[in-house]
Amino acid sequence: MKFKRSERLVFMTQHLTSHPNELIPLTYFVNKFTQAKSSISEDIRILKDVFENEGIGTVQTTAGAGGGVTFQPRISDARARETVGRFMEILKMKDRLLPGGYLYMSDIMGNPHLMSDIGELIATMYGDETIDAVVTVATKGISLANAVARKLNVPVAVIRKDNKVTEGSTVSVNYVSGSTRKIETMVLSKRTLKEGSKVLVVDDFLRAGGSISGVINLMEEFSAEVVGVSVLVEAKQVENRRFTDYTSLLKVSEIDEFNQSFLVEEGNCLEYIERRKEVSNSQSKEF
Amino acid sequence: MKFKRSERLVFMTQHLTSHPNELIPLTYFVNKFTQAKSSISEDIRILKDVFENEGIGTVQTTAGAGGGVTFQPRISDARARETVGRFMEILKMKDRLLPGGYLYMSDIMGNPHLMSDIGELIATMYGDETIDAVVTVATKGISLANAVARKLNVPVAVIRKDNKVTEGSTVSVNYVSGSTRKIETMVLSKRTLKEGSKVLVVDDFLRAGGSISGVINLMEEFSAEVVGVSVLVEAKQVENRRFTDYTSLLKVSEIDEFNQSFLVEEGNCLEYIERRKEVSNSQSKEF
Structure with missing residues (x-):
């Protein structure tokens, strides 16, 4: 034929x-x-x-x-801005505020088209790094991790907060949940992540950062190198986060439960892409 | 231009x-x-x-x-067979058997390329039905649900076994876990699924079916219609499952913990595609 x-x-x-x-x-x-x-x-x-x-x-x-x-x-800046903009419109939608100042985001994590576009964006941000696995914490982060990993063509390792029987032997760490101040445990099956892997950590929401600090500690147990941390949404007015080097698509602030209002602005992901380009341009000029 | x-x-x-x-x-x-x-x-x-x-x-x-x-x-029969065959090779890999006769499958659920191919297969099986959402149970089913929902272009609704604060008001049902015989609870946020939706239920493993029976009961609470149930792997020698109408990609049997061996054979997914085609051919002949 x-x-x-x-x-x-x-x-x-x-x-x-x-x-x-x-x-x-x-x-x-x-x-x-x-x-x-x-x-x-x-x-x-x-x-x-x-x-x-x-x-x-x-x-x-x-x-x-x-x-x-x-x-x-590797999406263009225009496409990246479009994705961030569309995500912002969706996040701004009314009635997202839950008691305690939490944001309802299950519809966002369960929107495979949006997740796929965001996956492309995050793959564009970190695609030039060597990444062996995308790591996240159950439950919410899984959809995002899948979308990113699909574009990077690497496996996903899901850290759990319960110790399921179907995981085999596990490694666990304790961490202090930033919002509840309670000590909790997170576990990862030993065979899910190779020792010495380079990992990209993704999650849906970054508040005080207790959970991601836990992930970083757990990664040390696997002698894994955290190449980057990227979250969909960060709460803006949080001080003394235990790590500062991360990217976010959106930032929320001024969460006002009484008036059901909050502010949404762009995170640093577009700047990050810009900065990466400058670095790679200046590197290629040297040769 | x-x-x-x-x-x-x-x-x-x-x-x-x-x-x-x-x-x-x-x-x-x-x-x-x-x-x-x-x-x-x-x-x-x-x-x-x-x-x-x-x-x-x-x-x-x-x-x-x-x-x-x-x-x-809509993948061809040849591609469908190829996907099932590749999945079988991966499932047969050594050292998958865990204490209690459980199969380690986190590497499979965390393999985005395989999940994407399986998503295409399941979308081929159920693509001619009207489906408003793909429903699954946390944690393992989420990767599969994402892959299928991406191809069908519908949202995912994740049922949880814990009641997280960030979900808003929820509906819950109790169910008897088939393996442990314990009564457990599963919850779904009210706003995650519209009343009266037509849903496809997917999960990673079907043993006694307690968990999927719970999902079916929970769907009744949402006046949702279960259009289909599809699982990656079913345990073959289980009798008196509370539902019988489902598809599976693979079947495992003769799980022998002592010798670390088990049998894997094809599930009914390829037959299901065949049967669907016959139905649709005979329908089109009538006109």
């Missing part, structure tokens, strides 16, 4: 975007389409240009016998 | 596959490419043929002023 260029491009686009951060050998397409390598390379050039011009991602090609092509989700 | 057909196809393929089960107005592409509707329709025809021939999905077009195009993930 002979494929036209237009048909090849449809297949290749679908295949690459459904295998993000995975090296696809050029021979895979050469064999599938019984087409010369030069034609496949030309197909990839077209695809790469569209992906880059449309702010979808980058397409890396590696030469040689084991050569191939890798699609890396 | 002028786009060539090849460039349009790359963009359209990426856009449609990243918006599954969503009607994209034809005018969106017409305006983006400043191209006549007839050319865009021809693009879509090419795309549709590749998607169908390659077993990726179907592309539905609707005519008229509000007309547009919808990509529906």
